Amino acid sequence: MSSRRTRFAPSPTGLLHLGHAASALRAYDWANQHGAQFLLRIEDIDQPRCRVEFEAAIYQDLRWLGLSWPEPVRKQSKHMADFTAALDHLIEQGVLYRCFLTRREVAAAIASAPHGPADIYPGPAQSMNTSEQERRLADGKSFAWRLSLRAAKDRLGPLWDDLEWQEQGSGPNGETGLIQSEPTRLGDVILARKDIATSYHLAVTHDDALQGITDVVRGQDLFESTHIHVLLQALLGWSNPVYHHHSLLLDEQGKRLAKRDGAMSLRALREAGTSAEQVRKLAGL
Secondary structure (H helix, E strand, C coil): CCCCEEEECCCCCCCCEHHHHHHHHHHHHHHHHCCCEEEEEECCCCCCCCCHHHHHHHHHHHHHCCCCCCCCCEEHHHHHHHHHHHHHHHHHHCCEEEECCCHHHHHHHHHHCCCCCCCCCCCCCCCCCHHHHHHHHHCCCCCEEEECHHHHHHHHHHHHHHCEEEECCCCCCCCCEEEECCHHHCCCCEEEECCCCCCHHHHHHHHHHHCCCCEEEEEHHHCCCHHHHHHHHHHHCCCCCEEEEECCCECCCCCECCHHHCCCEHHHHHHCCCCHHHHHHHCCC
8 A cells, every 4th residue: 555645524513415425435536546545534623513423424424335444533622732732833933813803893804904805804904912912811802813924924934935735636716736825815814712722724734744644635615725724734844735626516506515505415315215326426426
């Protein structure tokens, strides 16, 4: 077996649907075609929404599809100290800041930013001084740790212009090959909150590095996130996987399948008599 390794990393916030099956099967097929190892990882940092029954259903559904993986499966909720250590490293580098803004205040800041994207927070015009931060902390104010792109650019210096990744799939607009990373497309993203030690961006890049993931096979909905992931990898000294973004399955209205929109679950398909091979065909494989 080669040293290459990929993974499927669902969140147990609902039952898997056909879109999840397509992504899992693509990663599993890629691993088999390249003599690589396929890992399963449970990304359950959003504890209020994650449920043990959904995690159990993930294992059942994937085994029904014919997938197998090494044990034990890494569950992110069991390793929050790992993410805290990575967060502390970024704090020491001076590239994070506490953001005390409410969602409404963030929306107002975005709306007032000249020529900025409609959903990208550009960061504060001026850093909050230490005494004001301490006052708000003493008052118990909630905050989020945001990644300062301005500070990260200063930290990396000339390396900022060399941020890139190898894309062997394609982005939503056909982007492929060597992609120049543009972290400013996502603004000052949240990497942790006062009560949650990590966000998706930090947790996924940390675990991909920890588990030696060489190739990331995932949907095009996460293509834009890669701009931030490559920046985090540079700041934390982690290697860059090769990315293989793939197109998404769409519903009759042209929207991507999503749990929140009630996409038909694999369990429902199985109970309706659909075979695993038929699921492959429905997933376009």
